[in-house]
Amino acid sequence: xxxxxxxxxxxxxxxxxxxxxxxxxxxxxxxxxxxxxxxxxxxxxxxxxxxxxxxxxxxxxxxxxxxxxxxxxxxxxxxxxxxxxxxxxxxxxxxxxxxxxxxxxxxxxxxxxxxx
Amino acid sequence: xxxxxxxxxxxxxxxxxxxxxxxxxxxxxxxxxxxxxxxxxxxxxxxxxxxxxxxxxxxxxxxxxxxxxxxxxxxxxxxxxxxxxxxxxxxxxxxxxxxxxxxxxxxxxxxxx
Numbered sequence: 670x671x672x673x674x675x676x677x678x679x680x681x682x683x684x685x686x687x688x689x690x691x692x693x694x695x696x697x698x699x700x701x702x703x704x705x706x707x708x709x710x711x712x713x714x715x716x717x718x719x720x721x722x723x724x725x726x727x728x729x730x731x732x733x734x735x736x737x738x739x740x741x742x743x744x745x746x747x748x749x750x751x752x753x754x755x756x757x758x759x760x761x762x763x764x765x766x767x768x769x770x771x772x773x774x775x776x777x778x779x780x781x782x783x784x785x
Numbered sequence: 786x787x788x789x790x791x792x793x794x795x796x797x798x799x800x801x802x803x804x805x806x807x808x809x810x811x812x813x814x815x816x817x818x819x820x821x822x823x824x825x826x827x828x829x830x831x832x833x834x835x836x837x838x839x840x841x842x843x844x845x846x847x848x849x850x851x852x853x854x855x856x857x858x859x860x861x862x863x864x865x866x867x868x869x870x871x872x873x874x875x876x877x878x879x880x881x882x883x884x885x886x887x888x889x890x891x892x893x894x895x896x897x898x
Binding site: 673675703710711712713714715760762764773774775776777778779781 | 821826827828829830831834886888889890891893
């Protein structure tokens with residue numbers, strides 16, 4: 670199946686700093702990428718949906734100025750957590766879709782963010 | 786509001802036994818239903834995908850069923866293995882302009898030797 674990578678896999682940062690997470694589709698063109706956050710023992714919560722070349726659509730309650738999403742190419746989307754705080758510590762997962770039959774989503778391995 | 790409910794929340798079984806996980810949904814208009822397996826600290830991996838017209842689909846020891854009338858799905862795992870220990874997530878997609886997935890909370894399965 671299609672492969673989606675995320676970088677970094679783990680990041681620890683100080684409160685107030687910004688952190689960028691990359692999501693890449695390695696062997697297909699992703700017209701749509703999704704960003705999720707997952708707290709321990711909870712389900713994935715959709716944060717935003719981004720289509721290549723256009724602004725991301727954020728879910729209710731997700732601050733677009735805090736979680737900056739850029740989907741500049743068909744193989745790369747980035748999520749930047751600005752002015753991170755300890756409550757932003759979570760597991761961030763991206764998924765990518767080529768928009769084909771069934772809108773199959775291929776998930777990345779996730780990024781564990783810890784804000785001290 | 787679109788919702789996906791999974792049960793049980795957690796399940797412990799012995800290696801070699803079978804088990805069935807449930808997923809009930811209220812998603813409209815329905816597009817498809819997927820079951821994912823998520824190992825701890827990893828991204829979800831797709832097990833099966835079913836559309837409206839399909840009522841059963843298998844992937845090795847995993848068999849998913851779908852009853853579109855009652856809006857229920859199940860995932861049956863046969864002859865469980867220790868590596869089946871994971872969270873199993875039911876995701877129902879809505880159509881209509883853009884594809885919108887709704888995630889269940891998942892069932893945490895632990896397989897003991």
